[in-house]
Amino acid sequence: MSVKTETPTLKKSLLRSIAGQSIPYLVAVVVAFIAVGIFIGLMGFDVFNAYQTILFTSFRTPNGIVQTLLKFIPLMLQALAFTIPLATGKFNIGGEGQMIVGGIGAAAVGIIFKDLPGYILLPMVLLGGIAAGAFWGLIPAWLLFKFNINEILSTVLLNFVSFQMIDFIASEVWADPVAGHPTTVPIGEGGWLPLLIDNPPLHSGLILAILVAIGVYIYTNRTTGGYEMIATGANPRASKIFGIDTQKMFMLSLILAGAIAGLSGSLEVSGYQHRLIKDFQSNFLVLGLIIGLIAKGNNLAVPFVAFFIAVLEVGASAMQRTMAIPVEMVYIVEALVLLFVLLSDVVRRRR
């Protein structure tokens, strides 16, 4: 008897919580679009045409879908590299640098061992990126542990170091003399990720990335280790008293974030470009940041928000090409979405 009455209420409460979670998002998106629409209209552009381009470019052609997914993969991983340390209360602003160093690691392995067969080289390339990214995450973790250095500063400063590293690698060490832009020679074909679709090409890194996202969700929400991580973020002092090694949690979360960002770098090299190209990470730092903040650090929401942002990015570059409206206009949409999502929390707290 009791089971019968409980199940519907549980379902109802779950539904209500999902609705309660997503309604602020929907309102935020709609209000942001209206506000920016008014602005675009005042600038003398065709608002309807602009929004059609932004929202539907991704879905109109196979190419649009693939472009969006190719953006979605690194953006989601970048956002996870931000939200994982956020669970412990730490801010990783270095996802972009960790991705670059991951790309360097992957490219180095792929170029040095270019003659190895695929079943050895491909895992090596991917692991090379993960290890390099994890190392780049280890540095701020160590600086935090050993010298108590604020992780925002150390992670962001390492980004700038990595910008110079990739320039050096791509224009001095393994430079491709024919390319006009700093670019390395291609990695061995054994290191290329197999394609899911041949034309337009979509690589199987998509599946890997989604598996990582699921793994992260399960780890943070369904395991003891993840629970300790979240407890550390919620109240470090209490967690410490209850025997959680909070320092270890801080470090672990930063290294894990570095590994995931590093993976995104190796996916770009092994799946998409097949070589290392300077500036392959366009503005991923701020985009990963905004995705993580809009998702409010919720790892279940990250993939959906990342997909939404990928759609906006692809649509906005089409809009700049065809209508001469600057692509940065979507930053304003994203900033307003974030603002309204954050404000909805304030409103809820007041009630």
Place this chain on the structure above:
Amino acid sequence: MEFLDPIVNFLKLILFYVVPFILAGQGTMLGGRTGVFNVSQEGVMLLGSAIGFLVTYYTGSPLVGVLAAMLVGAVFGLALAYFTTTLKMDQFVIGLALFFVGFGLHTLIPKLALGIQSSLPRIQTLGEVPIPLLSEIPILGEIFFKQNMFVYFAILLSIGLWYFMYKTKYGLEMRSVGENPLAADSLGINVAFWRYSMTILGGALIGMAGAYLPMEFAGTFTPNIVAGRGWIAIALTFFGGWAPHTILFGSMFFAGIDGLAVKVQVGNLGIPFQFLLMLPYLATILVMMFTFRRSRVPAFLGLNYDRERRS
């Protein structure tokens, strides 16, 4: 004394480079001493550089350009103060969100103003304003008194802030807000007023630091012109122990690294230039390793004060 020329020139260059560090460092310090930890510097400086450049270009007056950038910075400071002090939201989340907004606007606004494709125009770079008599002093006059207006302003500002914070009653009130807002509040000091005013003033200084960059050398604006100086300013504030006079000297160090990277590059020592360009960031990390633990930090830095909450 010809042999001294390279040294004199280098010291002169440091004072030239030091301006954005001083301004952004003092701006960070002002908010921080009342408990508001600003992390939006990079974004605000980027936007300040775009606004300062555009307004200077349209009005022909660098002064108006700088004032416009300061106004924008003040608005960002106001937003930070409102969301954290009044709405009690997380200071880092809001700071990073404001960084994002500044970053987005800094390329959007020039594109809207000048068109997407067009190449950017040039503005006048800042000229030297020699100070009468003092600039006649050998060596010292050349280094200190033949500079642009902003160099004088930044140094005088630092001295003024030191006087205000440590020699006046109001400075004591302001500092107490960042150390113990509960005690300050119980003495009738207006915590919210100090947090708002100092964060807004700090934002204005950070905006000004951004506006200086296109006027300093290049005479034009390039995306990402700030190149991490906003983040370095935060590290500098820790290095300088959150006090105006030590921040002034700390800034000299960071400007020196900047100048060194340029000088060595020109000198062509056979080191790949990419490694020289890493120097400022690596040096910042290194400096943090030695000073972060010992740095004297305002007790309420990064924390919001809620009168109703019992702790």
